[in-house]
Amino acid sequence: MNVSEAKYLVRKIMEAGEVPLxxxxxxxxxxxxxxxxxNETGRRLIILILxxxxxxxxxxxxxxxxxxxIFLKPDWxxxxxxxxxxxxxxxxxxxxxxxxxxxxxxxxRIHNHVLPEGTWIMAAMxxxxxxxxxxxxxxxxxxxxxxFIIEVSxxxxxxxxxxxxxxxxxxxxxxxxxxxxxxxxxxxMSLKTTLKPSPRSWYKLSNVLRIxxxxxxxxxxxxxxAGIVGPEAAKAFYDTYLKGSQIPSVDTVLFNGDVNVPxxxxxxxxxxxxxxxxxxxxxxxRIEGREKTIAKNLSKLSQHMPxxxxxxxxxxxxxxxxxxxxKSDIFDxxxxxxxxxxxxxxxxxxxxx
Numbered sequence: 001m002n003v004s005e006a007k008y009l010v011r012k013i014m015e016a017g018e019v020p021l022x023x024x025x026x027x028x029x030x031x032x033x034x035x036x037x038x039n040e041t042g043r044r045l046i047i048l049i050l051x052x053x054x055x056x057x058x059x060x061x062x063x064x065x066x067x068x069x070i071f072l073k074p075d076w077x078x079x080x081x082x083x084x085x086x087x088x089x090x091x092x093x094x095x096x097x098x099x100x101x102x103x104x105x106x107x108x109r110i111h112n113h114v115l116p117e118g119t120w121i122m123a124a125m126x127x128x129x130x131x132x133x134x135x136x137x138x139x140x141x142x143x144x145x146x147x148f149i150i151e152v153s154x155x156x157x158x159x160x161x162x163x164x165x166x167x168x169x170x171x172x173x174x175x176x177x178x179x180x181x182x183x184x185x186x187x188x189m190s191l192k193t194t195l196k197p198s199p200r201s202w203y204k205l206s207n208v209l210r211i212x213x214x215x216x217x218x219x220x221x222x223x224x225x226a227g228i229v230g231p232e233a234a235k236a237f238y239d240t241y242l243k244g245s246q247i248p249s250v251d252t253v254l255f256n257g258d259v260n261v262p263x264x265x266x267x268x269x270x271x272x273x274x275x276x277x278x279x280x281x282x283x284x285x286r287i288e289g290r291e292k293t294i295a296k297n298l299s300k301l302s303q304h305m306p307x308x309x310x311x312x313x314x315x316x317x318x319x320x321x322x323x324x325x326x327k328s329d330i331f332d333x334x335x336x337x338x339x340x341x342x343x344x345x346x347x348x349x350x351x352x353x
Contacts, residue, residue, distance in 0.1 A: 002155035007033045014120040016208040021147035022124040030124040034086045051092035071111045081118025091125040149227040156180030195230035250278045257297040295337030
């Protein structure tokens, strides 16, 4: 999304008491977003560039008390809650201060020092594939699930307006206006594909949705959900509750034969992915002895969606039946029942070839 949209959502997320993580290329305006929100809300901005900090800079230094060792507050520690703590370059933080970062984000404290009520926290990083030292905490699900991920890219028109306000040289502005493709280089920068839904992430999403208007939910609902529960769950959630589309659950399809599938291809493919994900994770006890029912309902489902979409489900079942694991025999049984459907049997012959 562009900088203006990112700024709007970042503020909403912090108003809900949650922590946004801005991901964008260097120079895109992540720090400017923090500064503008601080100015607009009358808050002091505390910028912590984590890649340049030693553990003592973040957590404070130990001191001898009367009968114990205590930690002094670091010099950046706020005295009141009218602040925004901006954790910059969070992906480059030294391993020795990761626990302190987690404690600050989760408990709003470090050691015995508790952040003042009302303190806002936001974080930022460059895309994970740019040429920077990368700490592996950004791939840690326990860490990344604490944030709402907001990916921001510069919009050429938006940048030109900003450049004019900042008195950027006319030659530069005119060049970017004429050749916007040179404003920045494209990189793949998404962390959202690594996100998985959890009870915590749904709770965090609820906190933000609660303070949004109906129009804001429709406009930003998917972006917010994708940034905390992942794109797949976000799509199902958005289509079901924010767009009003009715998508059958995996359970009702496989076990109850509910194949009232929407005509929208995106919704169909979302259902296919959820079925495959269910099969890959399901415990044996849930499907053992129900192979005939599953095959019957899958056969029924195949008549209500494009063959290309259903082909993905069949391909997974065929592959799963050949694996040497505790569910391969169950998927083999499902295939045996499925092959009794002449149309599906043709598909299976193609797959085997």
